[in-house]
Amino acid sequence: MKRERTGNNKFLKRLNQMRILNALREHGAISKIELSKITGLSPTAIGSITSELQEQGYIHETGKGESKGGRRPKLLELKPRSFYSVGVDFDVDYMDLVLVDITGQVIDQISHKVPKWDSVEKVAEKFELMVAQVIDKYSIQRQKLLGLGVSIPGLVDSNRAEIIMAPNLGWKNINFKYLLNQFKDVPLYIENEAMASAIYESWLGSCRGIENFVCINIKSGIGAGIFINGKLYRGVSGTAGEIGHIVVYENGPRCGCGNYGCVETLASAGYIEQRARKMARQGVSIKLSSFKDIDSISIDDVAVAARNGDEASTNILKESGKYLGIAIASIINMLNPKKIVLGKKFTRYADIVLDTVKAVVECKALKFPAADVEIVASEVGDRASTIGAALTPIIERIGGHSCTWNICS
Amino acid sequence: MKRERTGNNKFLKRLNQMRILNALREHGAISKIELSKITGLSPTAIGSITSELQEQGYIHETGKGESKGGRRPKLLELKPRSFYSVGVDFDVDYMDLVLVDITGQVIDQISHKVPKWDSVEKVAEKFELMVAQVIDKYSIQRQKLLGLGVSIPGLVDSNRAEIIMAPNLGWKNINFKYLLNQFKDVPLYIENEAMASAIYESWLGSCRGIENFVCINIKSGIGAGIFINGKLYRGVSGTAGEIGHIVVYENGPRCGCGNYGCVETLASAGYIEQRARKMARQGVSIKLSSFKDIDSISIDDVAVAARNGDEASTNILKESGKYLGIAIASIINMLNPKKIVLGKKFTRYADIVLDTVKAVVECKALKFPAADVEIVASEVGDRASTIGAALTPIIERIGGHSCTWNICS
Numbered sequence: 001m002k003r004e005r006t007g008n009n010k011f012l013k014r015l016n017q018m019r020i021l022n023a024l025r026e027h028g029a030i031s032k033i034e035l036s037k038i039t040g041l042s043p044t045a046i047g048s049i050t051s052e053l054q055e056q057g058y059i060h061e062t063g064k065g066e067s068k069g070g071r072r073p074k075l076l077e078l079k080p081r082s083f084y085s086v087g088v089d090f091d092v093d094y095m096d097l098v099l100v101d102i103t104g105q106v107i108d109q110i111s112h113k114v115p116k117w118d119s120v121e122k123v124a125e126k127f128e129l130m131v132a133q134v135i136d137k138y139s140i141q142r143q144k145l146l147g148l149g150v151s152i153p154g155l156v157d158s159n160r161a162e163i164i165m166a167p168n169l170g171w172k173n174i175n176f177k178y179l180l181n182q183f184k185d186v187p188l189y190i191e192n193e194a195m196a197s198a199i200y201e202s203w204l205g206s207c208r209g210i211e212n213f214v215c216i217n218i219k220s221g222i223g224a225g226i227f228i229n230g231k232l233y234r235g236v237s238g239t240a241g242e243i244g245h246i247v248v249y250e251n252g253p254r255c256g257c258g259n260y261g262c263v264e265t266l267a268s269a270g271y272i273e274q275r276a277r278k279m280a281r282q283g284v285s286i287k288l289s290s291f292k293d294i295d296s297i298s299i300d301d302v303a304v305a306a307r308n309g310d311e312a313s314t315n316i317l318k319e320s321g322k323y324l325g326i327a328i329a330s331i332i333n334m335l336n337p338k339k340i341v342l343g344k345k346f347t348r349y350a351d352i353v354l355d356t357v358k359a360v361v362e363c364k365a366l367k368f369p370a371a372d373v374e375i376v377a378s379e380v381g382d383r384a385s386t387i388g389a390a391l392t393p394i395i396e397r398i399g400g401h402s403c404t405w406n407i408c409s
Numbered sequence: 410m411k412r413e414r415t416g417n418n419k420f421l422k423r424l425n426q427m428r429i430l431n432a433l434r435e436h437g438a439i440s441k442i443e444l445s446k447i448t449g450l451s452p453t454a455i456g457s458i459t460s461e462l463q464e465q466g467y468i469h470e471t472g473k474g475e476s477k478g479g480r481r482p483k484l485l486e487l488k489p490r491s492f493y494s495v496g497v498d499f500d501v502d503y504m505d506l507v508l509v510d511i512t513g514q515v516i517d518q519i520s521h522k523v524p525k526w527d528s529v530e531k532v533a534e535k536f537e538l539m540v541a542q543v544i545d546k547y548s549i550q551r552q553k554l555l556g557l558g559v560s561i562p563g564l565v566d567s568n569r570a571e572i573i574m575a576p577n578l579g580w581k582n583i584n585f586k587y588l589l590n591q592f593k594d595v596p597l598y599i600e601n602e603a604m605a606s607a608i609y610e611s612w613l614g615s616c617r618g619i620e621n622f623v624c625i626n627i628k629s630g631i632g633a634g635i636f637i638n639g640k641l642y643r644g645v646s647g648t649a650g651e652i653g654h655i656v657v658y659e660n661g662p663r664c665g666c667g668n669y670g671c672v673e674t675l676a677s678a679g680y681i682e683q684r685a686r687k688m689a690r691q692g693v694s695i696k697l698s699s700f701k702d703i704d705s706i707s708i709d710d711v712a713v714a715a716r717n718g719d720e721a722s723t724n725i726l727k728e729s730g731k732y733l734g735i736a737i738a739s740i741i742n743m744l745n746p747k748k749i750v751l752g753k754k755f756t757r758y759a760d761i762v763l764d765t766v767k768a769v770v771e772c773k774a775l776k777f778p779a780a781d782v783e784i785v786a787s788e789v790g791d792r793a794s795t796i797g798a799a800l801t802p803i804i805e806r807i808g809g810h811s812c813t814w815n816i817c818s
Contacts, residue, residue, distance in 0.1 A: 155777060165777075212645055224743075228637050235745025236621055237781045242742040245775060247735060249659050250670075259773055261659075326656060330739065333651040334633075336644025364668055366654060368564060368574075372646045 016041060016049055018399030021058060024078050025103070025398055029062050031073035050076055057082045058102065078103045083144050083397075086131050087390025089151040089193065089383075092116055092168050092220070095127060096383065099134045100390040102146070102398075104204050108134055109383070120171050124179035131183060147187035147393025150176060151196040151385040153221070155239055161190045164238075167256070168220060189392035193217060194241055195232055196388030197343050197378070198225025202232075203391050206341060206379055213339040214331055215378075216243065217385065218324070218346040220270035222263055226335070244268070248326040263327040267320040269299045269345035275316050276302045285312035303349040314352065321353035325360025328375070332361065336369040343378035344385070350377035425450060425458055427808030430467060433487050434512070434807055438471050440482035459485055466491045467511065487512045492806075493549050495540050496799025498560040498602065498791075501525055501577050501629070504536060505792065508543045509799040511555070511807075513613050517543055518792070529580050533588035540592060556596035556802025559585060560605040560794040562630070564648055570599045573647075576665070577629060598801035602626060603650055604641055605797030606752050606787070607634025611641075612800050615750060615788055622748040623740055624787075625652065626794065627733070627755040629679035631672055635744070653677070657735040672736040676729040678708045678754035684725050685711045694721035712758040723761065730762035734769025737784070741770065745778040752787035753794070759786035 019039045024030065027038065036046045053059045060079040064072040083102040088095055093116050099107045110130055114123060135145060154166025163174040177188050191199070198215035201207040207215070207227065215225040222244035226233045233240050244264035245257050252261025265271055277297050280288035287310040291297055305313035328340060342350065342357070358375055365373075378384050428448040433439065436447065445455045462468045469488040473481040492511040497504055502525050508517045519539055523532060544554060563575025572583040586597050600608070607624035610616040616624070616636065624634045631653035635642045642649050653673035654666050661670025674680060686706050689697035696719040700706055714722035737749060751759065751766070767784055774782075787793050 226743075228642060229640070231638070233637060233744075235778065236747045237745055237777050239775065239778045240743065240745040242745075242775050242778065245742050245773075246655075246739045247657065247773075250657070251659075257775060330655045331743070333654050334635075334649065334740070334743065335642075336646055336649040336651075338645045364654075364656075366648065366651050366666060368646050369644065369648045369651065 013049075015399075016045065017053060018397075020046070020049055020053065021078065021398040024059060024076060029075040029077040031075055033073060035076065080105060081107070083146050083394075084135070084138075084140050085146045085149060085390045085393040086134065087149040087151065087196075087386050087388070087392070088127055088130075089196070089386040089389060090114075090123065090166075090169060091153060095123065095130070096386045097127075097130050097134065098383070098386045098390050099138065100387060100394070102394055104387075104391060104394070106387060107138060109386070110134065120169075120174055120176075121179055124176065125181075128180060128182055142186070145186055146397050147189060148183060149189045149191060149196070149389035149392035151191050151193045151389035153193045153219075153223070156190045156192050157238060158189070158191055158195075158234070161188050163190060187393055187396070189389070189396065191389055191392055192223070192225070192238070192241075193385045194223035195225040195234070196386075196392070197341075197384035198227055198232060198388070199391055199395070200380070200384040200388035201225075201341050201343075201378065202227055203395075204387065205384060206376060207339055210338050212335070212337045213341065214241075214335060214337050215341045215343060215384070216328070216346075217344040218267070218269055218342060219344045220268060222268050222324075222327075224331070228335075243327060243331060246327040246330055248323045263323055266323040267327070269348075272302060272316055272320050273297060273299055276305075276313060279312050279316070285310055288313060299345050300348055303352060306349070306352050317349050317352050318356045321356030322360050324353075325357045326364055328357065329361050329364035329370075332365040332369045332373050337373060340373060340375045341378050342375070343380075344382055347377050347381040422458075424808075425454065426462060427806075429455070429458055429462065430487065430807040433468060433485060438484040438486040440484055442482060444485065489514060490516070492553050492555050492803075493544070493547075494555045494558060494799045494802040495543065496558040496560065496605075496795050496797070496801070497536055497539075498605070498795040498798060499532065499575075499578060500562060504532065504539070505795045506536075506539050506543065507792070507795045507799050508547065509796065509803070511803055513796075513800060513803070515796060516547060518795070519543065529578075529583055529585075530588055533585065534590075537589060537591055551595070554595055555806050556598060557592060558598045558600060558605070558798035558801035560600050560602045560798035562602045562628075562632070565599045565601050566647060567598070567600055567604075567643070570597050572599060596802055596805065598798070598805065600798055600801055601632070601634070601647070601650075602794045603632035604634040604643070605795075605801070606750075606793035607636055607641060607797070608800055608804070609789070609793040609797035610750050610752075610787065611636055612804075613796065614793060615785060616748055619747050621744070621746045622750065623650075623744060623746050624750045624752060624793070625737070625755075626753040627676070627678055627751060628753045629677060631677050631733075631736075633740070637744075652736060652740060655736040655739055657732045672732055675732040676736070678757075681711060681725055681729050682706060682708055685722065688721050688725070694719055697722060708754050709757055712761060715758070715761050726758050726761050727765045730765030731769050733762075734766045735773055737766065738770050738773035738779075741774040741778045741782055746782055749782060749784045750787050751784070752789075753791055756786050756790045 023038045032046050036043050059076050061074045062077050080103050081101045085100055088097045095112050098109045152166050155164040163171050165172050194217045197217055201215050207213045211230045213227050217223050224241035224243045226241050245262040247261050248263045249261035253265045254260055255262035255265045277294050279285045280294045283289045287305040302313045432447045441455050445452050468485050470483045471486050489512050490510045494509055497506045504521050506519045507515050509515050561575050564573040572580050574581050603626045610624050616622045620639045622636050626632050633650035633652045635650050654671040656670050657672045658670035662674045663669050664671040664674045686703050688694045689703045692698050696714040711722045
C-alpha cells in the first residue's frame with residue numbers, strides 16, 4: 001500500500017512539474033503568482049516545485065515583473081541551454097539533424113548526404129556519430145540530453161518507438177534502439193514525418209494555439225499530420241493523415257498503391273521533377289532542356305526556370321497546385337480545420353503555386369468551411385519535421401497541449 | 410465570494426451526479442461499491458448523491474448483487490420510464506419522431522408526411538402537436554421531459570440551438586425555439602443529422618466503446634458524423650463530415666456544389682432513384698418499366714427489383730457501391746478509423762451493395778488502415794438520427810463520453 005502511494009505521489013509530482021514547465025513554455029517569463037493562477041496549483045506547491053526545478057536547472061529567475069504596489073515580483077522562465085534534445089529526419093538520400101534546447105531554440109543543424117544503398121545499420125552508425133559530434137561541439141553532458149527524436153517518412157509505432165514500414169527507405173519492422181551503441185540509454189522517440197511537422201507547427205510554428213489544423217508535407221510523396229482538439233490525431237493503427245492517396249483524377253497515372261490518379265502521382269515534388277525531366281528531354285522547355293544532366297533536374301531548378309519566365313515549368317507547377325487544391329478541398333470538407341500548412345519541398349515553389357491552390361479550394365470546397373480556413377506555406381522550409389522530431393523528447397518532459405503520450409492521454 | 414463558492418458547489422454536484430448517472434448508463438445495474446470504484450468518488454459521496462438521485466426519481470434499487478461473504482449488496486440502475494426525451498428528424502417530406510426514456514429505450518415512434526411546400530412555421534406547429542400527443546398518450550408530466558432534440562439535414566449551431574442552413578428544406582438562419590409555443594420552456598437541442606446518427610451509434614448502436622469511427626448517412630445527399638477520441642468532432646465552424654463532395658469521378662455529373670463527380674452525385678439514394686426512373690422510361694429495366702407511375706419509383710422498389718433478378722437495378726446499386734467505396738477509401742486513409750457505419754437509406758439495400766463497397770475499399774485503401782477497419786450497415790435503418798436527436802437532452806443531463814457540450818469540453 002505504501003509503495004503504491006509513493007508511486008502515485010511520484011506520478012503526481014511529475015504531472016505538477018509538467019504543468020509548471022508547460023505554463024512557462026506557453027507564457028514565457030511569468031511570476032509565481034501568475035503560475036499559480038494558470039496552473040491552479042497553490043502558491044505553496046508552486047514555491048516548492050519551482051525551487052526543485054530551479055535546483056535541477058530546468059528553470060531560472062529572470063528580470064523582474066511589474067509591481068502592483070509592493071515589491072516587484074521575480075519572474076521565472078525555462079532556462080535556455082539548460083537541457084537539450086537532438087532531432088533527425090531520415091530520407092532516401094539524406095539525414096538532417098538539429099540540436100535544440102529546452103525552449104525549442106535551434107542551436108545547430110547539420111545535413112548529411114546518405115548513399116541510397118546504405119543499410120539501416122550504417123545509417124544508425126552515422127546518426128550516432130553525428131549526435132556525438134554535435135553534443136561534443138557544445139560540451140553537452142549526457143544527463144543534459146533529454147532524448148533523441150527521429151522523424152521517418154513511413155508508418156511508425158510511436159508508443160514502442162518502432163518503425164513498422166518506411167517503403168522509400170526500404171525499412172520494415174525495425175527497432176531502431178537496438179541498432180544504437182553509444183546512445184542506447186538515451187530516451188528515443190520515433191515519429192512519422194508529417195506528424196513531426198505538425199508537432200513543430202503546433203509548438204513553435206504558425207499553428208500555435210490552433211486546435212484543429214492539418215500540416216501537409218509534399219516531397220516524393222504527400223502525407224499529413226492532423227491536429228484535432230489540440231492533440232495530434234494518430235488514428236487506430238497510427239496511419240491517420242495518409243492523404244497522398246486521395247484520388248483526384250480517376251484516369252490519372254498509376255500510383256505505387258495500385259490505384260490511378262492519387263494526388264501524390266500528380267502533385268508531389270517527385271512527380272514534378274519527373275515531369276520536368278521528361279519535358280526537358282522532349283525539348284518542350286528551352287530552359288530545362290539546356291541542362292547538361294537532365295536526370296539531375298530538381299524541384300529548385302524547375303522553380304527557378306518558372307521564375308525566369310519558363311512557361312512549361314510554370315505550367316507543371318501550377319497544374320500540381322490544381323490537383324493539390326482538389327485534395328485539400330476534400331480535406332476541408334471532411335475536417336473543417338482552422339488552418340492548412342503546406343510544408344517540406346512545397347516551400348521551395350510556394351510563391352508560384354500557392355495562389356492556384358487557394359483558387360481551386362475556393363472553387364471546389366464548400367463555402368462555410370472554406371471561409372474559415374487559412375492556407376499557408378510552412379515558414380521553416382524542409383526543417384519542420386526535423387525540429388518536430390527534436391521536440392518529442394522535450395514534450396515528454398514538459399507535457400503540454402500537443403502531448404500524445406500516455407501520461408496525458 | 411460566498412456566491413461564487415455556492416456556484417462552484419452546484420457545478421461540482423451536477424458533475425458528480427453526471428459521473429454516477431453515466432456510470433450506471435454504461436455498466437447497467439451495479440452496487441454502490443462498484444460505483445465508487447468506477448467514479449473515484451468516496452463511498453460517503455456516493456451514498457449522499459445516489460440518495461438524492463433516488464429521491465428525484467432518476468435511479469432506483471433493483472434486485473441484489475452477488476455476495477462476497479456478507480450481506481448481498483443492493484444494486485442501483487437508471488430507472489426506466491422515469492424521465493423522457495423526444496427526438497425528431499426533419500426531412501424534405503416527412504418528420505420522424507421518437508419518445509425515449511432516460512435509459513435510451515424507445516417507447517414510441519411516429520412518422521408524419523409533410524407537404525414539401527410547408528413553411529418552417531407550419532412544420533414547427535405540427536411538431537408541437539405531435540410532441541403533445543405522444544406525451545399525453547403516456548401521461549408524461551412536463552417536468553419529466555428532459556428536452557426536445559431536433560435532427561436537421563444541414564448546418565447547425567448546436568451551442569446556440571440554431572439552424573444555419575438546410576438547403577433541402579429551404580431553411581436558413583432559423584432559431585427554431587422562437588417558433589415554438591407550448592414547448593418554449595422545454596430545453597431544445599439542434600443537431601446535424603449525420604452527427605445525430607453518430608451519437609446514436611456511440612451510445613446505443615454498434616459503436617459503443619469505439620473511440621474513432623465514422624457514421625455515413627446516405628439519402629438524397631451523403632454526410633458523415635465523425636467521432637474522434639471518443640467525442641463527436643464538429644470542426645471549426647461545425648461542418649466537419651461533409652464527405653458528400655469528395656470527388657470520385659472527375660468528369661462525373663455536375664453537383665449542386667458546383668463541382669463535377671462528387672460522391673453524392675453518384676452514390677446517394679436520391680441519385681439511384683433518379684437513374685432508375687430514367688432507365689425505366691428508356692425501357693432498359695423490364696421490372697422498373699412496368700411501374701404505372703415511374704416518377705414514384707423509390708429506392709425500395711429498386712432494391713426489390715434487384716433482389717428479384719433485375720440486372721439493370723442490380724447494376725445501378727452496385728455502381729453506387731463502387732463510388733461509395735472510393736470515397737470511403739479516402740476517409741480510411743485520412744482518418745484511420747476503427748469502424749465505418751453506413752446508415753439511413755443505405756440500410757434498405759445494404760444486402761445488395763455492402764460487399765461491393767468492401768471489395769472496392771480493399772482494393773483502393775492503404776493496407777494498414779484498411780486491415781483495421783470494419784464496415785457495416787447501421788442496425789436501425791433510418792432511425793439512427795431520430796434516436797440520436799432524442800439522446801441529446803439525455804446526454805446533457807447524464808454527460809458521458811460522447812458529450813460535446815461545454816460541461817465536458
